[in-house]
Amino acid sequence: MQTRSGGGEGFDSPRHVAIIMDGNGRWAAARGLPRVEGHRRGVEALRKTVRAANELGISILTIFSFSSENWSRPQSEIRDLLGLLRRFIRNDLVDLHKNNIRVRVIGERDDLDPDIRRLLQEAEDLTRGNDGFTLVVAFNYGARQEIARAARRLAIEVREGRLAADAITPELLARHLDEPDLPDPDVIIRTSGEQRLSNFLLWQAAYSELVFVPINWPDFDHAALESAIVEYRRRERRFGGLIVQTGS
Numbered sequence: 464m465q466t467r468s469g470g471g472e473g474f475d476s477p478r479h480v481a482i483i484m485d486g487n488g489r490w491a492a493a494r495g496l497p498r499v500e501g502h503r504r505g506v507e508a509l510r511k512t513v514r515a516a517n518e519l520g521i522s523i524l525t526i527f528s529f530s531s532e533n534w535s536r537p538q539s540e541i542r543d544l545l546g547l548l549r550r551f552i553r554n555d556l557v558d559l560h561k562n563n564i565r566v567r568v569i570g571e572r573d574d575l576d577p578d579i580r581r582l583l584q585e586a587e588d589l590t591r592g593n594d595g596f597t598l599v600v601a602f603n604y605g606a607r608q609e610i611a612r613a614a615r616r617l618a619i620e621v622r623e624g625r626l627a628a629d630a631i632t633p634e635l636l637a638r639h640l641d642e643p644d645l646p647d648p649d650v651i652i653r654t655s656g657e658q659r660l661s662n663f664l665l666w667q668a669a670y671s672e673l674v675f676v677p678i679n680w681p682d683f684d685h686a687a688l689e690s691a692i693v694e695y696r697r698r699e700r701r702f703g704g705l706i707v708q709t710g711s
């Protein structure tokens with residue numbers, strides 16, 4: 464989808480922004496600190512960014528918080544990241560709820576610890592009725608895995624005789640992704656200077672603008688988000704056609 468909405472503060476903002484929060488380890492290494500300190504500061508940057516996104520009139524923020532590939536990191540770092548997620552939900556959920564923020568989760572749940580599954584479910588259940596802003600947490604998420612899950616759901620419908628194979632279209636496949644109601648991201652931001660998608664939202668990114676910013680995630684803040692949006696607004700969006708839709 465290519466919808467955008469006007470923003471707060473008189474600022475015309477994209478409707479859906481997705482972020483690859485990269486560079487926590489490098490931020491820590493540059494300061495002689497353990498990697499976990501980079502992740503802790505990353506959670507603080509996340510809090511600031513949720514607030515900033517809300518202030519800038521963005522409606523949906525999707526964050527890549529743990530990838531399917533992150534399991535290959537050392538056990539101690541995995542423990543730290545899972546611990547930060549637990550603490551984030553336990554400490555911040557009430558605040559998110561008070562601020563009318565809906566939490567949605569994408570990614571594979573089945574192979575997660577039961578307590579994490581419960582926390583993610585609790586965050587979704589508590590905030591289901593909120594309509595001020597949506598925070599989509601991509602956790603244990605990989606885009607190829609998500610597309611494979613959608614294909615599996617379709618295959619089951621075909622096997623059970625509820626769907627004809629030649630009725631499968633891109634639109635139908637999209638309706639079998641993890642959160643099919645969400646519009647595609649207008650812009651995907653990646654911090655730390657790396658310029659790739661790393662298996663994030665590959666289906667949904669078909670027409671997203673990509674903005675790469677050279678700072679590490681713990682240094683990301685309101686000003687950094689605002690300048691990434693200014694960059695997005697400079698782009699022309701054609702969606703494969705001739706009609707130019709700019710951010711202004």
Ligand code: FPP
Binds near residue numbers: 503506533548655
């Ligand atoms: C990339 O930094 C970041 C991650 C692997 C995860 C992002 C996690 C957070 C911001 C904190 C956790 C937040 C929640 C809600 C769980 P990196 O370690 O790849 O950095 P590097 O590339 O410099 O090593």
